[in-house]
Every structure is written in C-alpha cells, then in structure tokens.
Amino acid sequence: xxxxxxxxxxxxxxxxxxLGGSGTAVTLASGATQSGFGREGSVNWQTSIKTATxxxxxxxxxxxxxASGAFQVNLxxxxxxxDIVSVAxxxxxxxxxxxxxxxxxxxIQGSAADVVLTNSGYAITFVYADSTKGWITVNDGxxxxxxxxxxxxxxxxxxxxxxxxxxxxxxxxxxxxxISKSGNAGGSNKIDYMVVAGGGGGGGEDGGGGGGGGGGxxxxxxxxxxxxxxxxxxKTTTSLENLPATGYPITVxxxxxGVPTSFGSNAxxxxxxxxxxxxxxxxAGGGGGGGGxxxxxxxxxAGGAGGSGxxxxxxxxxxxxxxxxxxxxxxxxxxxxxGGAGNCGGGGGGxGAVGATAGTPANxxxxxxxxxxxxxxxxxxxxxxxxGGNSESAGPRGTGGLGGGGxGAGNPSxxxxxxxxxxxxxGGGGGGxxxxxxxxNAGNGGSGRVIIRYKFQ
Numbered sequence: 001x002x003x004x005x006x007x008x009x010x011x012x013x014x015x016x017x018x019l020g021g022s023g024t025a026v027t028l029a030s031g032a033t034q035s036g037f038g039r040e041g042s043v044n045w046q047t048s049i050k051t052a053t054x055x056x057x058x059x060x061x062x063x064x065x066x067a068s069g070a071f072q073v074n075l076x077x078x079x080x081x082x083d084i085v086s087v088a089x090x091x092x093x094x095x096x097x098x099x100x101x102x103x104x105x106x107x108i109q110g111s112a113a114d115v116v117l118t119n120s121g122y123a124i125t126f127v128y129a130d131s132t133k134g135w136i137t138v139n140d141g142x143x144x145x146x147x148x149x150x151x152x153x154x155x156x157x158x159x160x161x162x163x164x165x166x167x168x169x170x171x172x173x174x175x176x177x178x179i180s181k182s183g184n185a186g187g188s189n190k191i192d193y194m195v196v197a198g199g200g201g202g203g204g205e206d207g208g209g210g211g212g213g214g215g216g217x218x219x220x221x222x223x224x225x226x227x228x229x230x231x232x233x234x235k236t237t238t239s240l241e242n243l244p245a246t247g248y249p250i251t252v253x254x255x256x257x258g259v260p261t262s263f264g265s266n267a268x269x270x271x272x273x274x275x276x277x278x279x280x281x282x283x284a285g286g287g288g289g290g291g292g293x294x295x296x297x298x299x300x301x302a303g304g305a306g307g308s309g310x311x312x313x314x315x316x317x318x319x320x321x322x323x324x325x326x327x328x329x330x331x332x333x334x335x336x337x338x339g340g341a342g343n344c345g346g347g348g349g350g351x352g353a354v355g356a357t358a359g360t361p362a363n364x365x366x367x368x369x370x371x372x373x374x375x376x377x378x379x380x381x382x383x384x385x386x387x388g389g390n391s392e393s394a395g396p397r398g399t400g401g402l403g404g405g406g407x408g409a410g411n412p413s414x415x416x417x418x419x420x421x422x423x424x425x426x427g428g429g430g431g432g433x434x435x436x437x438x439x440x441n442a443g444n445g446g447s448g449r450v451i452i453r454y455k456f457q
Contacts, residue, residue, distance in 0.1 A: 043086045043125070050090075055104070061086035061125075066097035072114075074102035075135055079128040086139075088123035095120035095185065107134030120185070150187035153454045155179045158250070163229070163378035165457050170377065171250045171450040172425045177278065178247040188455035190239040194219040194232075194376050195283045196383045197253040198273030199422035199445030200310050200320075200348060202406065202430035203289025204259030204390075205267055205301065207343030208314035208358065209434065210289035211368045211387030211398060211408055212256060212445045213322060215273050215427030216307020216331035217351035218283045219374060229375040234329045234351060240279055251277040255422050255445025256288050258430045267292040267435045269300045270310060273427070276448040283307055283331055286445055287320035289348060289387060289432045290338070301338070303346065303355075308332030311346030311355045311366060311389045311398075311432065319357075322349045332384065336366045345389030345408060348429035350401040355386045364395030365410070368429060371403020376451050387422060387429030387443055397431075404428025406443035422446030 043061035050064045055074040064073065064087050073087055087099065094117045101108065101115040108115050108126070110133045117124065126135040157177040158169040169177060183189040200212030221231040222239040256271030273285030287304030290313030301317030303310030309320025309332075317338040323330040336346035339359030347355030350369030358366040368386030375381070385405030388398025397410035404423020408431040411417055418440040422428030430443025 043084055056085040058083035058085060061088065063088050063090040064099050065090040066099050067091040067093045070097045070099065072100040072102050074104045075106065075126060077104045079106060081128055081130060083128040084125065086123070086125040089121050092121045094118060094122050103134070109133065109137060151181060151184045152187040152456050153179065153183040153189065153191060154181035161377065165455050166453055167456045168377050169452040171252055173252050175250045176247045177250055177452055179243055179245045182242060182245050190222045190241045190454065191243060192220045192222055192239050192453040193278055193281055194374060194451040195276050195278050195281050196427040196448040197276040197283040197285045197307050198255040198448045199404065199427045199429040200273050200286035200288040200304060200306055201256035201258040201270035201445045202387050202408070202419050202432040202442030203270040203291040203310060203313050203345060204261065204263060204433045204435040204442045205290070205292050205313040205345065206265035206436040207392045207434055208338065208345040208365065209259060209267065209291060209390045209432030209442055210303045210311030210313045210317060210335065210338065210345040211348035211355060211389045211405070211432050212270050212289045212422065212429030212443070213286035213303065213306050213308035213310045213320060213335050213348040214332060214350045214371055214384035214386050214401065214403060214405065214429050215253060215286045215448045216283035217372055217384040217427065218281055218327065218331050219376065229378065231376065232372040232374045234331070234372055236329055243279065248279050250450050251275065252450055253285050253448040255430065255447050256285060258419065258442030258444045259291055259433065259435065260441045261433060261435050261438050263292065263435050265292050265435070269304050270430060270442055272304055272306055273445045276450055278450050278452065283448065284325060286348065286427070286429050287335065289442065290317035290345060303335040303348065308349035308351060308369065308384065308386055309335035310429070311335040311348045312338040313345050314338050314343050317346065319346060319355065333369055335386065343392035344395060345432040347389050347398050348386030348405065350386040350403060350405060351384035353401065356398070358389050365389035365391035365398035365408040365432070367398045368401035368405035370401045371405065371428070376453055382426065384427040385429065387431045390419065390432040390434050390438065392434040392437065400428060400431060404446045406431035409433040409438040411437065419443040425449045
C-alpha cells in the first residue's frame with residue numbers, strides 16, 4: 001500500500017480537479033471533517049429519544065416524544081450556510097401535544113417567528129440558507145404512521161337535529177344508537193352525552209310526605225368542542241372515544257310511582273325512578289319521597305337513596321342520600337329532612353342543589369332542590385329537579401325544583417291540596433302528599449332522557 005502525505009493538492013491549469021477514478025469511492029477518515037462541499041441533505045439520527053426542550057446541533061436528526069407534554073427544539077445559534085437539522089414525531093403525538101421549533105435568533109422561511117408542528121406523525125428537515133431567509137424547510141411530510149385522512153362519526157337513531165358542525169340524537173324512550181363509522185382523531189372520534197334517569201315518586205304520610213328526588217344526571221363535554229356550548233356544572237371533560245361501529249341500546253328510565261292517597265298513615269315510601277343507560281354510562285333513578293311509619297314493617301319516613309335523594313316525611317324523617325351509587329362528578333344531591341316537627345315533608349334533592357328542610361317557613365312543606373341546565377342541543381334545557389314536600393299544617397306546600405320537580409300538596413288554607421308530577425322526560429321528582437286529606441295521589445316521578453352529540457363534518 002502506497003501513502004502520500006501532502007499539505008495541499010491543486011491543479012495548475014484548467015478548472016476541474018478529479019479525485020479518484022471512475023467507480024472509486026473517496027472517503028474521509030474517522031474524525032475528519034470537510035468544508036466547502038456543501039451537504040447532501042442528510043443527518044445523523046440520534047438514538048436518544050428527546051422528551052424535553054433542548055438546542056439542536058447541525059448535522060443531527062432527533063426523534064421527539066411529546067406524549068407526556070409539549071416542548072421546544074431550538075435551532076442552532078449563529079448558523080452557517082448548509083447547516084441542517086431534522087426532527088420526527090416519535091409517538092405520533094404532535095397533533096395533541098405540539099412541538100415548537102425555536103428560531104433561536106434566525107429567520108425560518110424568511111419570518112422572524114417560531115414554528116409549531118401540529119400534525120401527528122410529522123417529520124421535517126431544516127437547512128440554513130442565509131440571513132435573509134434563514135432556515136428553509138425541505139423533505140417535510142408525514143412518516144409511515146401518519147394520521148389517515150379525516151373521518152367523522154356517522155350514526156343513526158332517535159330524533160336527530162344539527163347545531164353547527166354537530167349532530168344531536170335525542171331519545172325520549174327506548175331505542176338504539178347505531179354507529180356505522182367510528183371516525184378518527186383527524187375528523188371526530190369523540191361522542192358527548194347527557195343521560196338523565198327517571199325521577200323518584202312523591203311520598204305520602206298522614207301529615208306530610210316527602211318529595212321525590214330528581215333522576216341522576218350525567219353529562220360530558222369534550223374540551224375545545226366548537227361552537228362551545230354551555231354545559232351543566234356537573235359535566236365531565238372525558239367523552240366516550242373510539243366507540244366501535246355497532247348498535248348501542250338506549251334505556252330511558254321511567255319515573256317512580258307516587259304513593260296513593262288511600263294508604264293513610266301506613267303509606268309506603270315513594271317509588272324509586274328507573275335508570276337510564278347509554279354505552280358505559282348509567283344514571284341512577286331518583287329516590288322516592290319519605291312515607292309512613294309502619295308499612296311495611298320499619299320506619300319508612302326517611303327519603304329513598306338514588307341519583308338524587310328523596311325528602312323525609314313528617315316529624316323527623318331523614319333525608320335520602322343522593323349520588324347513589326357514587327360517581328364523579330356527582331349525579332345528584334341529597335334530599336331534605338322533615339325538620340323534626342310539624343306535619344310537613346322535606347324536599348327531594350335535585351341535580352343542582354339539595355332538597356330543602358321542611359318547617360321553613362314554619363310548618364311549610366320544603367321546596368325541591370333545583371335541577372341543572374344544559375345547552376347540549378343548542379338551546380337551554382332543564383333537568384332533574386326535586387319534588388316539593390307536602391304541608392298539612394298552616395304553611396305553604398313545597399314547590400318543585402327547576403327541571404321538572406313536582407309541587408307538594410297543600411291543605412285547604414294553602415291550596416291546591418293536590419301534588420304535582422315530575423316533568424316528563426325531565427327526570428323531575430314527584431311532589432309529596434298528606435294521605436289523610438290530599439285530593440290526589442302523590443306525584444309520579446318524571447321519565448328521563450338521553451342526548452348524544454358529536455361532530456359530523
């Protein structure tokens with residue numbers, strides 16, 4: 001092997017200097033560098049995955065993982081023409097957690113602004129040209145696991161309306177929500193819901209039955225849904241996502257039965273409302289209003305537990321527990337107690353507030369707890385109000401809570417002495433009665449409703 005060591009090679013005449021013969025590779029030794037030849041547009045990809053802000057080095061490519069949070073890649077400062085940097089989306093997460101390319105004092109595509117990468121599965125290369133244009137983007141595009149073309153949820157079932165780019169399916173009775181296309185993240189793959197159970201029936205007692213509790217209320221609203229509607233304070237931001245294309249039976253719970261006036265002092269507690277169900281979401285029926293002391297055996301003056309609890313009946317009937325079974329955010333509130341004295345019943349709990357305690361004003365039946373309001377359909381709707389308690393004594397009857405709560409029965413001094421039912425498809429609790437003097441049975445709870453909302457274009 002021959003070896004030639006020189007300080008410089010130059011051609012004395014002409015304009016072309018040829019190194020190597022045809023088919024011969026000319027290589028640089030390990031650790032050697034070159035200048036003046038420009039670059040081929042390639043980088044050396046680094047095997048250490050980047051998960052936090054750093055400054056890039058010319059000639060290197062980086063796999064960036066933003067799955068745990070957005071961060072920034074700063075381009076080299078004081079770059080020279082031909083400097084090159086590449087980045088690629090390691091976890092296909094740029095679409096949800098963005099990667100920012102910091103210009104670090106130089107222009108990018110002639111603009112003095114950073115670049116934010118918002119497409120999942122994206123890869124891009126930056127080459128420095130000059131101080132005017134700065135870094136120029138080349139070879140930008142999606143990598144092999146790129147997002148597919150946008151697809152949207154396609155479904156049928158119920159009564160269908162539209163609000164902007166969203167479809168709304170409303171169910172006031174049993175049915176099936178059938179998904180024929182699940183969509184994807186580039187279009188839509190999240191489905192929001194409002195599921196309201198049936199309200200509890202009003203209670204009856206010889207002197208003051210409790211109001212029924214409102215049906216359990218559950219709602220979701222995905223972050224950034226546009227146009228952003230006003231959802232209930234009980235909403236969760238966790239929507240149903242990537243539901244498989246199939247049929248989903250819808251259960252709309254019926255209201256609990258109000259106590260008949262014929263029972264007298266042996267009246268049972270009001271009936272519990274029935275559950276409403278969509279996919280994995282179940283809302284519990286409202287608890288029945290407190291009834292008499294001895295039918296069946298045991299003290300039934302306490303309101304029943306449920307989505308919202310029923311109100312207690314006369315002379316110390318305890319409040320029924322709401323948010324039973326427990327979910328987060330809570331699906332309802334406790335009912336109100338009877339107050340310990342006077343012939344009057346406590347108010348049923350509502351989705352938005354607890355039922356009032358009976359006896360305020362003196363000897364008055366307690367008001368049902370307020371329900372809650374949502375604009376999931378594009379217009380305000382009220383649901384899950386508690387039923388009002390009965391007043392036999394010289395006090396006003398309890399009013400039903402906003403959202404379909406039925407009023408309790410009064411007495412001849414504060415008519416009418418009939419109880420109101422919970423609102424149909426509002427999940428309201430029924431009003432309580434005096435089983436020894438009311439002109440009607442206690443109010444039945446109102447049936448529930450299921451509403452489903454998703455982006456379709």
